């Protein structure tokens with residue numbers, strides 16, 4: 001913390017700490033490059049004609065000056081064939097033809113490198129997304145959603161340039177450069193060496209400047225990344241900001257970051273602009289040497305005017321690939337960092353894996369057994385310490401206990417979001433680690449406290465429970481859980497569009513929707529994390545009615561908060577610090593006057 005941070009609190013600019021998750025360049029790494037190449041390999045065949053076109057384009061470009069030599073030294077030379085209009089026209093036509101070929105091949109190259117590059121990026125993004133969908137909760141426990149998002153978007157985008165034109169351009173520039181050097185030295189070694197004398201100087205100056213430029217842009221990206229993180233957080237937390245009237249403070253913080261970003265941008269941009277003049281001055285020096293030394297050679301009859309013009313042309317084309325190769329190298333180092341971060345995710349194995357010979361869980365009855373379960377999220381900090389529960393199909397279980405006592409953890413294990421450290425969870429006597437995750441989760445319904453509503457229509461949101469459900473099934477499910485009336489009162493009924501997270505719906509309405517969704521899925525085992533927010537009595541009654549319909553005939557586990565739900569449960573399990581401390585029905589537990597009685601008294605004293 002800086003010195004001006006007072007005892008009252010942090011200074012405004014230190015309010016948030018954002019982890020820098022931006023691409024920082026990494027050293028060149030061949031094995032990573034080879035791994036990146038595996039994404040290009042499927043397009044090898046499509047790449048062949050592109051490379052061919054690139055070579056044709058480069059060759060025609062290198063050939064053109066030879067025609068110039070011919071025109072100047074043979075056609076226009078009074079001693080040789082001056083005035084030969086036919087030759088002149090023919091050579092002119094030849095030049096035009098070469099330009100046309102060059103233009104066509106360049107067009108082809110640019111178009112198809114971009115198409116192939118996009119396909120490679122598509123595959124990479126798909127692979128990454130497919131993979132992160134499989135990763136276990138443990139993975140997400142450790143990472144903020146923003147950092148996962150950055151890898152799927154920014155890091156993949158950072159590779160886009162490399163794939164869309166980088167690889168082919170790299171090849172093209174190398175060929176062009178080698179071609180020009182050979183021609184320059186081949187036509188006249190002395191003049192060739194003389195005009196290339198500036199190359200090492202230019203190389204040294206540009207390498208050091210480029211490094212500075214690279215770091216400056218990295219700094220810009222880091223600042224932008226912080227702005228993004230802050231924006232993300234601000235939007236998500238807008239209600240809290242407004243509720244605590246923190247807008248001014250938030251604005252000041254944002255301004256600070258915004259100003260910082262502009263400063264970095266200006267610095268990077270100034271450095272960038274310095275690069276152009278350096279290239280120009282170096283190439284101007286090269287040209288001066290060319291004409292000065294060329295003129296001497298012409299006077300000594302060692303060089304022709306045509307050759308001198310050709311040299312000037314080649315020199316003009318000489319700096320361009322050098323410049324691009326430098327840029328390419330910077331791009332490559334950044335791509336190394338991005339690919340490393342992408343591969344880090346791809347290499348991450350789901351901790352909850354499927355057994356090699358996992359079988360389909362057959363249609364279940366709904367018996368559930370927790371057999372002496374021990375579980376810890378973090379080493380040596382057990383969240384469950386030897387839990388055994390036996391539930392018969394169709395029974396409803398209410399899990400109660402203080403915050404942090406392990407209720408959600410029990411549910412997490414039943415869905416196999418995590419695996420126990422010790423003991424097993426059995427459904428109809430089958431260890432859930434022996435069956436495929438999909439066959440397990442498709443038979444276990446989960447109704448979360450914070451119902452997730454996806455952007456789309458109400459109908460589609462209910463259909464999420466069973467994608468092949470007909471419209472009639474959807475209406476029936478909604479009617480059964482008393483959601484139909486409120487849906488019909490919405491402007492477009494079932495077609496009403498709701499935004500992500502369903503902010504336009506009330507808490508109670510969202511719950512009813514999630515009940516309809518779960519009913520449609522018709523799972524044998526239902527898990528319900530009851531919402532804590534209190535709702536009006538009428539909705540409350542509807543929810544209780546809906547719950548009865550939903551629970552009928554299913555084994556259910558409820559993290560129950562409403563007394564009515566807890567009371568109606570067949571069995572109440574009271575947890576404390578990861579252990580079951582009491583178990584039984586409401587009356588029996590109240591009569592016991594133990595932990596449960598204390599909890600109920602504390603919670604419902606005012607009802």
Ligand SMILES: Nc1ncnc2c1ncn2[C@@H]1O[C@H](COP(=O)(O)OP(=O)(O)OP(=O)(O)O)[C@@H](O)[C@H]1O
Nearest residue numbers: 141377378383401402403404405406407408409410
């Ligand atoms: N993802 C996690 N990583 C690390 N520790 C966790 C994680 N989730 C829960 N815990 C810890 O495990 C213990 C049990 O948590 P759990 O969420 O099961 O409690 P709970 O009874 O459901 O609480 P609440 O009623 O507040 O939701 C707590 O000590 C909690 O801090």
